[in-house]
Amino acid sequence: MGRTLAPLPASPTFLSLLLLLLFLPLICQLQPVEALGFQFNTFDPSSNQSTLSVIPPALISNNALQITPDSANVNLNLKNQSGRIFYKQSFKLWDGPPEAPTKLASFNASFVINIFPITSTPGEGLAFIVAPDQNLPAASFGGYLGLTNATSNGNASNHLLAVEFDTFKQDYDPDANHIGLDINSVRSNQTVSLADHGFDLAPNRAIYFHVWIEYDGGRKLLEVYMINENGSTPTKPKPAFPIMTASLDTSKVVTQNSYFGFAASTGDNTELNCVLGWNMTVEELPKGTPAGLVIGLAVGIPAAALALAGAAFLGVWLWRRRVAASDPNILGTLKSLPGTPREFKFKDLKRATGNFDERNKLGQGGFGVVYKGVLAAENGQVAVKKFSRDELKSKDDFLAELTIINRLRHRHLVPLLGWCHQNGMLLLVYDFMPNGSLDGHIFCGPEKQTLGWSHRYKIVSGVASALHYLHDEYDQKVLHRDLKASNIMLDSNFNARLGDFGLARAIDNEKTSYAELEGVPGTVGYIAPECLHTGKATRESDIFGFGAVILEVVCGQRPWTKGGYSGFQFLVDWVWSLHRDGRILEAVDERLGGDYEVEEARRLLLLGLACSHPIAAERPNTPAIVQILSGSVDVPRVPPFKPAFVWPSVSLLTEDGDTTDVTPMTSSSRFGSGWTPRFVSKESDSRYNNSSPPV
Template sequence: MAFPTHNKAHFLLFITFLTFCTFFSCYSSITDTLTSSKYLKDNETITSDSTNFILGFFSPLNSTNRYLGIWYINQTNTIWIGNRDQPVTDSNGIVEIQKDGNLVILDKPKGIIIWSTNISSSAKSINSTAQLNDAGNLILRDLSSGLTIWDSFTHPADAAVPSMRIAANKVTGEKISFVARKSENDPSSGSFSISLERLDAPEVFIWHDKKIYWRTGPWNGRIFLGSPRMSTEYLFGWLLNPNDNGTAYITYNFADKNMFGILSLTPHGTLKLVEYSDKKEVLNLEVDQNECDFYGKCGPNGNCDNSTTPICHCFEGFEPKNSVEWSLGNWTDGCVRQEGLNLKCEIVKNGSSLVKQDGFLLKHNMKVPDFNDRSPVTQDQCGADCLANCSCLAYAYDPYIFCMHWSRELIDLQTFPYGGVDLFIRVPAELVAVAVPVNKKKKGTKKGFLIIAIVGGIGAFTFAICAYLLWRKCSPRHKGRHPRNSIVREHKQMKLDELPLYEFEKLEIATKNFHFGNMLGKGGFGPVYKGVMDDGQEIAVKRLSKSSGQGIEEFMNEVVVISKLQHRNLVRLLGCCVERGEQMLVYEFMPNKSLDAFLFDPLQKKNLDWKKRSYIIEGIARGILYLHRDSRLRIIHRDLKASNILLDGDMIPKISDFGLARIVKGGEDDEANTKRVVGTYGYMPPEYAMEGLFSEKSDVYSFGVLLLEIVSGRRNSSFYHSEDSLSLVGFAWKLWLEENIISLIDPEVWDACFESSMLRCIHIGLLCVQEVPKERPSISTVVLMLISEITHLPPPGKVAYVHKQNSRSTESSQKSHQSNSNNNVTMTDVQGR
């Protein structure tokens, strides 16, 4: 039969397409379900309805063994392995559902069952199906009852994904635990495992050959107390249910449905987290352990501090149990109380009036010891209860867990650089500043009570008189009728009861009548003066200018916001003054002024080597992290820039100027809107400058600009008069695209030894200034990137910068950098669209 030429072409195309489809169907399947009549061959797969998850056989690198696994997108992201300890040695394996309802891996030619779900049933025959759902869970169901009889989530391998559980039953002892691989290319069960323990105060433990290797510390409803890095955001989304029909379990999830994460236990006992957004990898993090993270590193009563040498030490009143071994670096025997410093509790209970009662040593930022007991009492009662119990050796208090106390040797103590809790360690009275007297029931007790009552009454009366006089002195009704004072009154007396009040006269004397020679700088708020108080304390006084673009609103905002904050990377507000129509804020004095005074000065920048710059970068990031995540309030600064970063005598960076800060609620991606856009041109992201939308990602953008300035030693505005009118952000992006980013590094600090660190910072900076806010990392992720816990950085997307500046904007930007100051604030007022 003859065909026209064009029909022959169509026929051949059809045959080719049909052949391709037939061939392709041998290697994949669009269905997500296995039945008793449908099995899975070695070269076939089933796919979840969303197509994100695939079930099939795979071989690790450099291996011919075949394993049944589930992977996300590709085999690199294997989240479950069925026959990890019983590999198929050839390609003859099949997966089928047998008559008893079990899902099995079968060596077809030999008829040998290699692996099975091992569901036991009294029925001889069960009709079941296995479905791969959109969460990546392989579920085996009994069709007659519709019940799940087995699923892969409750029989995990080494990886957890959202909605998977780490679980334990206190009654039965049953656990859902995870076991690491032997090696990257050997998926068989290794020597590390992870499980949920101590269910009265749940903790996650990593085990090594059945010995405790590492623990998270107890869960407080938000984070694990022994894992302060959780507060740096990479583990947000965790939820613990302490009692679900006798079973406690922990799981994690993402609020953003487009996010997906794989948390795995590595072959060497660390945690690794890989996150995806819209199927694109955005985070690859392995949480490295330091020596202090290993369980009981310094033995009983020994404390580990990774910032000291040696890392192990004994607290006051304790000494090494084995001084020889301790001096050799073997600390496993720990510490014991020094001779003659035994606790006096029993003696006190026997009624001796000659013995002072025990007290407590306070240790900050501590990982709480293992084996704690809990009681639902207040913090004050917690300490009193411990003191009254002779077996209580230490206590700690967390507002979510309440009272924790210990009655055995303190094991696995560690001092963190941040986070943790305050730990109170029981010691004899001679080791504490104030001892509590005991056995006070003697003659004269009533007399003593009477004296206390009289003194207390006089004190209360005196306090009331002083408070009234102070109120009269500070109250606007008793001052001149200055309009600013009227505003103060309208703002509920400015909540100044939360801050110490300074007298105008004393500040006037301290600053030598606000002499020009004492002026440290001048910003949008007004001038800042150095002052010296009568006791020699150096202060910085920020005085609201009568012509200031900022007013009482910004003043009040700074008082309310910063008075509630405490962090080593935030400037400390000492108090304020609202006398004589003035509004003044009093800060701790920063002898090295602001970062811009060093960074952009041709001579001073020589004092900022790369180690100092990287230290400053990390400090700023930790300060922002505190504002966004760790403080009692969630705060967006909105005016981060070099002139608002102050440097103390040790060059520790401190974020200042909270006049434009906002207290917000909700998640990190929640946006707020303002009709009045304020801040500094060049540091504001486009969504804020143009539309008035701000979020945590606004501060991330500003930090990115600041990071690029620190690495390059150039102002963001220094490019405004170049031929292309590029900003520093635009210039950096241009160099990145040209693969010449190394030329951005400040020649003053370039050092081949630190080149990778410098390039990494530039990379992070570009990630922070991406055009789409959602694509910018959170500040918690930025911190992890900076401390190199994230081993893989995604490539930056298109950055946000203004290519051409209009004359008004340029003028505003030029004015913003006329002088170096410790508090230079530029106000750019743009009406949001």
């Protein structure tokens, strides 16, 4: 008995899929590869000869590229030498006619260098180069760094681009320890002295620097990042901020097809110029007419078939998009938002962040990871937050943050640009803050210059303005609930932008608090003591967090540490003890070297203590804080001894967020007329016995 075949379904989705399968080979041929590149974690002369061009006297030895001779070989002369090593394959770096290029290729280089002086004074330097060929110019030793010579230096026909790491001062150099951008000449177009950043390229010991050189063809922007590694193997992440930034149109400098590599030189003074590890990624540009199109025309595929294939591809794309965005909870919430925020395409964000590459990671918190991205079509940088908790919690986190931040508009808040919910990912897109977070500047190591006083005062004032907007100016009360230095971002002019609204909640105007059902939100050192009892966040608890921020900005110290501050675990206790002894200015960050406004510092320290008052009702509100920072109102009197935390306090919150009067255990006014709290002696207060404050 024969079998009857069921008819094929005729739904648009099925037809689209069928057409896509029929024309998939053609479509695949039309899709260019997005990037080319290579990776060398180490170097070996036997295995790398096929991929690297080594121009003597450069050589590969000791698992490294020795751009100038290696002293391990006693027969080599180290003086007045120059060398080059290139990757053998050239790369297409711009597209279109020379007079009007249509696209510039972006590229990223990452490598580790070690420059070791042989003589007491090092010389001359090492450079990362982009060159039209693999030749080494004659007599390019000494100050020419293996780049040019006396005849060719400065010629536009060199088509040479280099980032130099210079260890010897010529007449045209700023010093003997700098990086520079070289275009066709060793006279740098732009230099950065490294001593200001705590870097010494060639100390008399083995030291390794991890370098990132990133070029954005869309923005025509070159950025150089550096960090001091602990060893020859890179372990530290890329710094948040470049050490050098330069506008650059590569089509005006390099040839269309160029080579990447390294050059170096020595003079009468000598050094070893070593490269240990090298990664490259180069955006691939189209090479003439796409091969797939040529094949298609050659076999006579009619235009109608191509149109059908395109329609099939579009149909599948739309189908996948509908499936990806089918969550009724998220869609319903988005539709209910006034002024629905912009939806970004996942493929654009994926490309912008390098497929969420770890090297583009800006930070990580309890709710997700933030990546730096570059949207080529819009010529702009963004910060993309990817929610990373389990699926249910991530949706809650995503919707909570989106609904809060969507309507907020203030010059001291990080602007939300839009969202994306595709491929199982929940993403929020924010404006990129080029100077990163405040903690990266306050708690920085010696390799980075700390913030000056004027910037610090401006930042505190900006955060106060943002908090005043959230508490008193927006049509709903918004509690941030996680005020801390790492959540305060800095724009290009070091203006404060309050960000990370993952814990923020809006409350009705007739309410005073938000109850956290899952526990106490926030970070140790920033959580108000009453929150540990009530599990509720209030405007007063936000003020407490702001007080911690003030103190860490002025003191350059975190609000809590296991090591302690002169016997105190909490920064506020140490500052209060200095205030008691009349020595409060000793709390100012020593790295400022006394370069600060004394009265402003005193005002901030006292305001920080006032905001950190253990009794919530005694803390100033945001209108008063803004007035204090502007200098129009004096700081309230701060008692010499930190008052003990007592519970219950005034204005105890009921379950629905209303207040009920409770006989206070301290006699005080709300603000401005001085405090008369119940004091405790040093002997009876456990804070003065090297223990945590009572709660």
